[in-house]
Structure formats: structure tokens, C-alpha cells
Amino acid sequence: MKLNRIIGHFFLAFAGFLAVFPLLWTALNAFKSNVDIISRDPKFIFTPTLENIAYVLGRHSVMTGLTNSIVACGTSVLIGIVLGLPAAYSIARYPNRWSADLQFFVLSIRFLPPVAVAIPLMVIWLQVGLYDHLIALVVTYSLLTISVTVWLAIPAFQQVPREIEEAAFVDGYGAYAVFWKIALPVAFRSLIGAVAFSFVLIWNEFLMALMLTSSNAKTLPIVASELSQQGMNVPWGVLNASVLLLSLPPLFFLGILSGFLSSVFTKGT
């Protein structure tokens, strides 16, 4: 038993190290000059430089990508909230004979291979004249945000104790007032988790953005990947800095998402 324990702890410590070290290493590299990065032995001690960060933040393409990402992501997540939450509440509280099919339909949107959606959409947006336009990206992303929000918000609404809502009906609240004043506030914490999830999903999205944009509407992941495709004289420090910039916003939601996972898997099932 004792030996098992030691092995188990070692195994976990190694996995924990593996989980965060690559990102920390990237962060470290973002502050190194190129000479310190391309050394045969990894360098942990070096004179830090802010050049890479300054270069990335000063680049026009990075700033455009950042703005595009924020706009596309923010708008489509908002559309997901406005259209997704009411639908999820209705499925959770007013089941009818199509509810199961509806839930399956929402899930099945996730089965569609992204290329299968991206190719026809590219042709459509080209014909409409919205190719490489943020509107096209927002509309496309809304399909993802709405379906994900519906899917994750159904259990959140189901976890609201029925009695509270019934008490509100007795007090003379209408169905809409119960949704606004009771269900939404009570489920708020889990709903934040669902929304954070859809934000991260869109922020990290790559394939659609790659196929539906060419210059003006490029999002940050595309800009970052282009930096990494440069030829022999790769500016490694700059590259590490741009990856760091791309990775930080989702990590901001770490706490929220971990709480969301706990609430889904401990109360539910």
C-alpha cells in the first residue's frame, strides 16, 4: 500500500507539472531575447527583455485581430444568451412532446463537421458580399453559441428548486415574471459557467475564422498562427509573446469553469 501511495503521488505530481509547465515555459520565453531561446541547453536564468511584448502589442495586425476577436466573440456570446437562455428555460420547465427531439437537435448541431459547414458558408458569404466581414463571422458563430448555451443552461434551470417557482406563482407572478425574477437570479451562478464556456469555445475557434476571413476580419488565433508559419528566421520570442496574449483571456475564466464543473457533476445525475 505504501509503495502504491508513493507511485500515485509521483504520477499526479508529474501530470500536474505537465499540465502547466509548457505554458509557463512559453511565458518565460516571451521575455527572452532570441539568443537565449535558441540555445542547446534550456536557460532558466537570463536577462529579461520587454522587446517581444512591446513588438506584439505594437503590431497593427495583432491589434486588429484582438479587436476582431473581442467583437466577434462578444456579439455572438450575447446573441447566444439572448436567444439561448429563454429556450433552455422553456425546455426545462415546459416539457412538451417535442422536447426530447429538440434537445437532440441542439446536440446534433455539434455533430456537424466544421469543414462541412465552413465550405458552403464561404460560398454563400462570397455571393452575398459579406466574405471577410465580421457580420458573417458573428452569424456563423451564433449557431455555435446558441446551441451550446441552450445545451448547458437546461440542467442549470432544472436544478432550480421547483418549489421556489411554484411559490412565486401562488404569490401572483406571471410566467414571464417567474423567469425574470426567480429562475434567472437563482440559476445565475451556473448560467455564468455556461456563458463562460461558450465564450472560451468561440475565442479558441480557428477553422471557421480561417475559412471565412482573408484580411480585414481575421481573428487573433489566425494572426497568431500566421506568425508561427514564418520561414527560417523565426522570431521565437515574438511568437511566444503572441501565444501568451492569445492564451490569457480564456485562463481568466479558470475559476468560474471549475466551479461550474463542480456544480454540474455533484448536484446533477
Next chain:
Amino acid sequence: MFKRTSLPYAFLVPTVSILLVLSLVPTIYAVVIALQDRELSQAGYSFIGFQNFIDLFSDRRFLNAVMVSVKWEVVTVLATMCVAISLGVALFEYTSTRLRNFYCLLFLVPVLLPRVSAAFVWKFAFHPLYGIATYPLRVITGMPVELLSNPHTALYVVAFVDVWQWGLLFAVIIVKLLETLPPQPLEAAKLDNAKGWQVHLYVALPMLRAPIISLMFVKMIESLRSFDLIYVMTRGGPGIATETLDMYAFAQGFIESGKVSYASSMAVLMMVATVVVFTLLWKRAQ
């Protein structure tokens, strides 16, 4: 209580109609394009029936892509589940609550990273000359370690990154699931002198069969989204060793020849296969 109100209509109809339009228009259009001979460089096109589909089956690169995709799917799903279950059980068995919460936070970091970031971070880590992951091997052998440019190992290196992201997330979910189990059956097994791993293998995991199957289902769907990892790490190379179906469709439609219709016929086949397979699996699991 929850009856006789317009709410379900007002709340469902707009959302469902928008979802229907947004999902059906591209899918139907994908089929339409697949029956044509559109190319990005040419304005005109005509309907050519199933010619694209017939061509696909004599296209060796397409058949290769099918094989790579199937291999990718099997490797990533199985490896993710193995990593998740072993780490989840280890967390449950050996850690106190505080340490467990700490590990859970750490394990969530990889999956939150954009795939492009994860791909880049590891691509650099596996760099033959300067990478930190190849460093130990370089010191031992004294030679550059080429893992991503070797057709035998490239797919597994990319799969490793995928498992790094999903296996750790699923480990967190599995430990949460283990926490929800009633303790009595596990204690009874321990009283019967079952060893730690036996308790989990024969008692705890069978009790979690349904949620574990759902997790596997989720991973199967998410494994279809391998494009960004492969695009950044290998671009389908070396040669066509890591060229999955979506990578090949992208190459045909965009990079090499702009044959949108040909690419779309591939995408349609993929779509039909996944929708049929997943619908059957889902209905069976229900």
C-alpha cells in the same frame, strides 16, 4: 402551475427557427455544391451529379485521409479515457480535499488554451534542436530528435497534445463523479479484502458506466475537431502522414486547387457518416 401561458412559444419559436435556418442552409448548400463542379478560380459551373463522389473512391489521398482520421479517432479517444480514468482514480484515492482542488485547477489549464496556442507551445517543445521536451533525449543521444517530421511518430505527437488537453479535463470530471458515489459499496468491498485497484475496477467504475460512456461519446465528437492542432503542428505532413479528412478537404478547397465542389463532396460524406453514427450511438445510449 407551469401551464397555460404563451411563454413556451415566445421563448422557443424564435430560437428554434434561427437554429434551423443557420444549420439547414449550410448543410443543404453543402450537398448542392457537392453535386456541381465549382472551382474558386472559375465563375461558371454546372451540375455533374455524383461524379465527385465517384472520383473520391479512386483518390488514394482521400482513402489515406479516411485511414488517418479513423486512426486519430481511435487513438485519441482511447488514450484520453485511459489517462482520465487512471488520473481520476489516483486523485480520488491519494489526495486530501485541498490538494485535490489544487490539482483540479491545474488540470483545467490545458483545455482552456486555444488549440492554436496548445499546438504552438508543443510544436516548439518538440523542436528537434531547441525544444524542451526533446532536451532529455538530445542529451542522451547527442543528436537532434525529429519526432514531428517522422511519418511514424508525427500523428502520435499531435495526438499527445490532444490527450494533454482532454485527458486532464476528463480526469477532473471522473474524480467529481467518483465523489458522488455512495461510500457503502466501496467500504464493503474493502472489508472483503479487495485491493485499492480492485475496488475501483470492479465496484466504482462499473457504477459509473453510464456517465463514462457519455464522456466517451463527447470525446468522440470533439476528436473530430482535430483541424487546428494538425494545421499548426504539421499541416498534414510529413507527406500525407497526418492528413485527416478535414485537412485534406481544406487542402483541396483552398490551398492547392480551389476545388470547392470536390472538397464539399468530401465534407458531405463526413457529415453523413458522423450524423448517422452519432445518432445511432446516442439513441442506443438513451
